[in-house]
Amino acid sequence: MATPLPRDPIADARLNWERHGWSDVAAPMAAITAIMRTQQLLLARIEGVLKPFGLTFARYELLALLSFARSGALPMNKASALLQVHPTSVTNAVDRLQQAGLVLRSPHPTDGRTTLIELTPEGRTLAKRATAALNTEVFAQSGFAEQDVDQLIRILGTFRRNAGDFSE
Amino acid sequence: MATPLPRDPIADARLNWERHGWSDVAAPMAAITAIMRTQQLLLARIEGVLKPFGLTFARYELLALLSFARSGALPMNKASALLQVHPTSVTNAVDRLQQAGLVLRSPHPTDGRTTLIELTPEGRTLAKRATAALNTEVFAQSGFAEQDVDQLIRILGTFRRNAGDFSE
DNA sequence: TCCAAACCCTTGGATGTCCTAGTATATTGC
DNA sequence: GCAATATACTAGGACATCCAAGGGTTTGGA
Numbered sequence: 551m552a553t554p555l556p557r558d559p560i561a562d563a564r565l566n567w568e569r570h571g572w573s574d575v576a577a578p579m580a581a582i583t584a585i586m587r588t589q590q591l592l593l594a595r596i597e598g599v600l601k602p603f604g605l606t607f608a609r610y611e612l613l614a615l616l617s618f619a620r621s622g623a624l625p626m627n628k629a630s631a632l633l634q635v636h637p638t639s640v641t642n643a644v645d646r647l648q649q650a651g652l653v654l655r656s657p658h659p660t661d662g663r664t665t666l667i668e669l670t671p672e673g674r675t676l677a678k679r680a681t682a683a684l685n686t687e688v689f690a691q692s693g694f695a696e697q698d699v700d701q702l703i704r705i706l707g708t709f710r711r712n713a714g715d716f717s718e
Numbered sequence: 719m720a721t722p723l724p725r726d727p728i729a730d731a732r733l734n735w736e737r738h739g740w741s742d743v744a745a746p747m748a749a750i751t752a753i754m755r756t757q758q759l760l761l762a763r764i765e766g767v768l769k770p771f772g773l774t775f776a777r778y779e780l781l782a783l784l785s786f787a788r789s790g791a792l793p794m795n796k797a798s799a800l801l802q803v804h805p806t807s808v809t810n811a812v813d814r815l816q817q818a819g820l821v822l823r824s825p826h827p828t829d830g831r832t833t834l835i836e837l838t839p840e841g842r843t844l845a846k847r848a849t850a851a852l853n854t855e856v857f858a859q860s861g862f863a864e865q866d867v868d869q870l871i872r873i874l875g876t877f878r879r880n881a882g883d884f885s886e
Numbered sequence: 887t888c889c890a891a892a893c894c895c896t897t898g899g900a901t902g903t904c905c906t907a908g909t910a911t912a913t914t915g916c
Numbered sequence: 917g918c919a920a921t922a923t924a925c926t927a928g929g930a931c932a933t934c935c936a937a938g939g940g941t942t943t944g945g946a
Contacts, residue, residue, distance in 0.1 A: 552799070554885040558875065559800050566786045572849075575857035581867045582760055582860060584874035587802060589757035591881045592750055594904090608932060618734045627894060631720065632727050634755060636934055641896060643932085663894040663941045681740075689743035692750060693880050698873045699749045705866045706752035707726065712861050713759045716723040762934090776902060795924060804904055809926060811902085831911045831924040 560584050592688075599687045603680045604650065608635075610680055612643045613652060613669070617677040622669040625658060629667060634715065652676060728752050760856075767855045771848045772818065776803075778848055780811045781820060781837070785845040790837040793826060797835060802883065820844060 560583050567576035596607050605613070611633055616622055626644065630637045644667055647653040652673035658664035669677070694702065710716065728751050735744035764775050773781070779801055784790055794812065798805045812835055815821040820841035826832035837845070862870065878884070 552802075552882075554882050555799060556884065557886050558878070558884045559802065560875075560878075563786075572853055575853045577864075577867045577871065578857045578860035578862060579853075581862060581870040581874070582764075582857065584871060584878065585753060585757055585760060587883070588874045588877055589753050590802070590903090591878065591883070592753060596750075597904095606931070618731075625894090631723060634720075634727065634758070635932090637895070638897085638935085639933055645896095646931090661894085661942075665895065685740055685743045685747075689746045689750065692746035693877050694746060694749060694873065695876075696745075698876075699745045701869050701873060702749040703745065703752060705862065705869060706749070706756045707728075708863075708866075709756055709861050710726070710728075710752065710759065714720075714722050715755070715759070716726045718725050758933090765934095774901070793924085803902090805925070806905085806927090807903055813926095814901090826924095829912075829924085833925065 560587065595688055596684065599683050600680060603676060603683070605676070605680055608639065609643050609647055609652075610677075610684075612640065612647065612667070613673055613677040614681060616653065616667060616669040617674055617681075622674065623656070623666045625664045625666055627664065647673065728755065764852065764856055767851050768848060771844060771851070773844070773848055776807065777811050777815055777820075778845075778852075780808065780815065780835070781841055781845040782849060784821065784835060784837045785842055785849075790842065791824070791834045793832045793834055795832065815841065 560580050563583060564576045564580040567573070567579055572579075593607060596610075600607060600610050603610075612629060615629060615632060616624060624632075626640050627637065630640045633640070644653060644655065648655060652670055654668050654670060656666045656668050658666055692699070711718075728748050731751060732744045732748040735741070735747055740747075761775060764778075768775060768778050771778075780797060783797060783800060784792060792800075794808050795805065798808045801808070812821060812823065816823060819838060821835050821837055824834045824836050826834055860867065879886075
């Protein structure tokens with residue numbers, strides 16, 4: 551990790567916004583910028599934990615999703631929708647996971663267009679171990695106070711619903 | 719934008735965590751996953767606004783940073799530190815901005831190792847216009863309630879300080 | 887029935903991020 | 917003063933994400 555800056559660059563950006571007469575949007579700008587930066591920090595932390603398992607976050611997410619599916623298999627388009635990433639990103643992740651022997655592709659029994667992604671025993675085992683590592687090394691030490699976690703879930707949940715992620 | 723899912727996939731993930739006996743970390747997991755997804759949504763929105771200007775978010779951030787520097791010039795390492803990205807990312811952004819005639823490289827007057835990035839008049843104009851667009855089309859309609867914006871700034875600010883982003 | 891439209895996945899290309907090295911310039915220490 | 921160490925930038929490679937386009941499969945309306 552680099553040396554901490556003497557001042558918070560996002561707070562400085564907010565001051566710059568206010569100095570330029572954009573006070574009305576300075577706070578949302580700061581909040582959004584903070585989300586971008588926090589995501590970057592969290593992703594780095596997560597990838598650091600996953601690296602020893604030979605996984606990236608994108609691949610882990612797919613593995614974890616499959617491990618929660620009853621049959622251990624999902625159509626690619628379903629995975630794309632649930633992970634909320636572009637179909638090509640799933641193709642990419644499956645390619646690499648398949649090379650590593652963690653998943654395999656199988657044809658859909660009734661729809662010739664669809665490909666099922668299936669967890670191999672190795673994939674299932676690795677998913678378990680990686681999840682345990684993330685739980686103890688990241689989620690259990692998230693750096694957020696308990697009430698703040700609830701606030702985040704509420705605030706971001708509302709945002710995501712309004713953005714069209716889900717209807718419920 | 720894709721069709722909304724019938725259910726919140728992050729809430730489902732949280733339920734899965736609880737079902738597997740990881741209730742103690744289910745909430746932080748959900749909060750962190752929500753941050754990742756929110757970042758993705760915000761980035762897409764921002765890039766959509768910047769596209770007509772021929773800018774990406776990474777390039778815009780650099781342009782904006784320079785526009786706030788008194789002289790309109792900064793050493794690359796300074797920009798890297800303030801934007802909190804890897805030096806090679808700055809090199810990449812400067813390459814493209816320079817090709818577009820928005821910035822130029824100039825040697826540091828006293829330190830031969832250092833390269834200064836300087837805003838061209840075109841760059842300064844474009845930064846202004848892009849900022850105006852982001853202000854009205856993204857920040858002014860962030861989708862966050864006013865109190866929630868304050869909460870986010872507080873919660874994420876604490877997190878970033880603890881993560882070593884800044885000391886102050 | 888049959889062809890157009892919709893859907894599913896993959897390929898190829900553009901971007902951005904990071905890491906590891908390599909080159910050049912400064913600074914430090916003996 | 918000179919060698920060793922530190923700092924600044926860039927080149928090349930690995931990954932991930934998106935978009936656009938192409939080929940195969942299904943569905944639905946004329």
